[in-house]
Amino acid sequence: MPQGRTPSPRIAVLLATHDGERFLAEQLASILDQRGAELTVFVSDDASRDGTLAILERFAADDPRVRILPPGTFGAAAPNFYRLLRDVDLTPFDYVGFADQDDLWAPTKLSRHIELLREHRADGVSSNVTAFHADGTRVLVRKDYPQRLADYAFETPGPGSTYLVTRRLAEMTKRQLTDPNSPADRAEAHDWLVYALARAAGLTWVIDPESTVEYRQHDANAVGANTGVSQALKRVRLMARGWHRGQVLLTVDACIRVASPEELPRLQWLHEMLEPRTPLSSVRLARRAGQYRRRPRDRAVIGAFMLLGLW
Structure with missing residues (x-):
């Protein structure tokens, strides 16, 4: 060289x-x-x-x-x-x-x-x-x-x-x-x-x-x-049957093991809200839906699903 x-x-x-x-x-x-x-x-x-x-x-x-x-x-x-x-x-x-x-x-x-x-x-x-x-x-x-x-x-x-x-x-x-x-x-x-x-x-x-x-x-x-109606419906079905929530909980559990001091309280709160699933925890999660997705439309969808108890 x-x-x-x-x-x-x-x-x-x-x-x-x-x-x-x-x-x-x-x-x-x-x-x-x-x-x-x-x-x-x-x-x-x-x-x-x-x-x-x-x-x-x-x-x-x-x-x-x-x-x-x-x-x-x-x-x-x-x-x-x-x-x-x-x-x-x-x-x-x-x-x-x-x-x-x-x-x-x-x-x-x-x-x-x-x-x-x-x-x-x-x-x-x-x-x-x-x-x-x-x-x-x-x-x-x-x-x-x-x-x-x-x-x-x-x-x-x-x-x-x-x-x-x-x-x-x-x-x-x-x-x-x-x-x-x-x-x-x-x-x-x-x-x-x-x-x-x-x-x-x-x-x-x-x-x-x-x-x-x-x-x-x-x-x-x-x-x-993630474009078009068929792909959107596919993801909505996954959300409604609990797959997405289960993967979020698993991801949070894995992240807690490597979390920085700044991120650890946020992850611990998420874990507490995700398990067990209750109407109150769903409402509390929905109140922070603006933190969960980058695209505004997706934030609105996941917040609505949480409030309705479908997530």
Whole structure:
């Protein structure tokens, strides 16, 4: 390396796959073509029955930056990502990113987010995304509404495929995942968990207003973009049957273990209000609904559900 030249930051990209042969090659190419970053892609495959492993092996044979972990059976995306966080040695890396198998990354995604992390002295960054469909429809999915006091306990700051985090935050998450007394590994959304732990610990998180990921929408999406009536109804049903409340409680419990002195009282209050569920606690929760979601419409919805006893 020439004297005085700053070495490129080293990034571990964690890619979870499952039956992803349709779009995997395109996504991998967009990751490997990133500018201004020295990266290694670690892949964990979840019992794929299609040509996913063959595609991965072809990429790994052609590019030493692609490393495939022994395949396993995990049953969902979150446990697969948790396996990557637990099993990959992160010590040689400065930053850690997460990748889905079917999106497309903008060529400067990583370099832009490294600069944002440095500029804000932050430990995590996510961004807006552009949802796109097979028919050519494209919709900007905005995630950069201002962060609220407790939004981290209730939602993600964007899809995990937009994340870049410091090794410090990734290692903190790993410690929670490997602690038998922590509920962290039961969280059903790895991106929500990482964001929540960061904010609970008092770390800074930046939400980039620029779209850095083309978020492919298709019939096999694990979650999909929160756009349109069908997606809104899907999330309302999850809320009404208690799934969201259960995940919030689990997230709060995990966050209490890493909480800063400033965040601990807020998390303890939330835990007290969430369990047991009573009409009084629902009203008290609803009174603070403005703290729980970034988008104004979402704050109104969750507040109404709480007041009606449906959350």
